[in-house]
Amino acid sequence: MDERERTRRPGGRSARVGAQVHQAVTDLIGERGYGNFTVGDVAARAKVADSSIYRRWGSLEALLGDVALTRLNAQSPMPDTGSLAGDLRTYAAQVAREITGPDGPAVLHLAVALSGGGRQGLLAGAGLRAERTRQLQAMLDRAHDRGEPALDALDVLDHILAPMYIRVLFGIVPLTPDYIDGLVDRML
Amino acid sequence: MDERERTRRPGGRSARVGAQVHQAVTDLIGERGYGNFTVGDVAARAKVADSSIYRRWGSLEALLGDVALTRLNAQSPMPDTGSLAGDLRTYAAQVAREITGPDGPAVLHLAVALSGGGRQGLLAGAGLRAERTRQLQAMLDRAHDRGEPALDALDVLDHILAPMYIRVLFGIVPLTPDYIDGLVDRML
Structure with a gap:
């Protein structure tokens, strides 16, 4: 399969490479901690070329942010229980489960480390938080639309x-x- | 001066080496971020031998914890204003000034990174937090002794x-x- 064909078909091989790379990142964070591996290490673990990673994500920081967001969205979708108290309790319990789970501290350290890791890290961290804040605010706005108190995601x-x-x-x-x-x- | 003589006199040279090493660590955290320098880098910057650092601190993590605690104690001593509200407002303002100052985010990243940095990091981080928690609880207990509400440092x-x-x-x-x-x- 040549480069062009691969780009045209985001399904099969591209999805598989994405999953391999994400898993490799999660494994390396768990084994070595954030900051102790390179794009080359991820590529070797995922059995893909370094260039595939750079082409798709642009930087290690952007890849790390993508991994964190994908995990958060999969494991902690925003709840919709019909009441603000129910939503917040469910959401808080999900977040607690996520950050105390086997990969949780690593993901949390990653989010924090991104914010201290230069411009690419800052951008990746800000993008990650902006998306999660948008989802959280939508949950809070739904409650307000039902006549419950207005809350800000920052609260x-x-x-x-x-x-x-x-x-x-x-x-x-x-x-x-x-x-x-x-x-x-x-x-x- | 031979090794033994140096150990016997903790004042002059020892204090100077300590200050140089602390400054080197603070500079390197500011320039490169936590996790991106070694004991060798600190030694070169401070113009001391690697072995002097290992002999005195034992590990990079212990050195980093010592630097963070020294800075916190120097810049944010616990206040004693005579009222719980006054103490807490003063303490909170001090902490805010510290963590938003020029080296603040670096020190905060360091404290967080220590907790994710293996056994030596965990020990250094726990020691750092235990000492600050003890100081904070003493401030809260003083207020309780005056008849004000009892608060826990965890609150x-x-x-x-x-x-x-x-x-x-x-x-x-x-x-x-x-x-x-x-x-x-x-x-x-």
């Missing part, structure tokens, strides 16, 4: 997400259901 | 420090005085 970041993120980053775990619900109730 | 971490840390780590700045006082008032 949720400050009072629900930030305490959970910092506790996991500092190793103050587990996050118990009572603790998580307490954060939501306190905010509401 | 302050969750509701005042975590939102500020995450906003700086995610680049959502500045932290305005109104925002900081709002976090304290909300918690009290």
Whole structure:
């Protein structure tokens, strides 16, 4: 298959390469930690050429941001329970499960590291957060449209997400259901 | 001066080496970011032998934790204003100034990175946090002894420090005085 043909068919091979590369990144973060591997390491692990990665993602930072966003969207879709309290409790419990799961601390360190990793890292981190903030704000706006209090995504970041993120980053775990619900109730 | 003599006199030369090494670490974090330099880089910048660093600190992680704690203690001593609200507002404003200052994000990334950096990093990070938590709890206990509400250092971490840390780590700045006082008032 030549280069042009490959570009024209994003389904089969392209999807498979994408999945291999994502898995390779997740494995390498788990084994070595963020910042301790290169595009070459990812390529070798995924059994693809370095050039395939650069062509598709442009930089290691953009690839890392893509991996983090894909994982978050797959594992923590925004809930729609019919009430603001229900949505927030479900969302908070999902995030807690995600960041305390086997790859969770690695993904969280990645998000933090992106914000301290130069211009490409900043762009990738900002893109990742902008997309998740947009999804969260849509959930909050749905509640407001139903006549529930108006909330800003930043309130949720400050009072629900930030305490959970910092506790996991500092190793103050587990996050118990009572603790998580307490954060939501306190905010509401 | 031979090795033994140097060890016996912790004042002059030892203090000077300590200051040079600390400054070298702060500079390297600012220029390259955490994780992108070695003990050898620090030694070269500080104009000391690698072996001097290993002998004194044992590992890069322990050195990084020592630098972070020294900076925090020097720049953000715990306040004693006579009231819990005053203490917390002053403390929160100090922390905000520290983490948004020229070296602030680097120190914060360091503290986070230590928690994801293997056993030596975990130990250094835990030691750093334990010492600061002890100081903070002493401030809260003073207030309780005066008859003010009892607070736990973890409450302050969750509701005042975590939102500020995450906003700086995610680049959502500045932290305005109104925002900081709002976090304290909300918690009290």
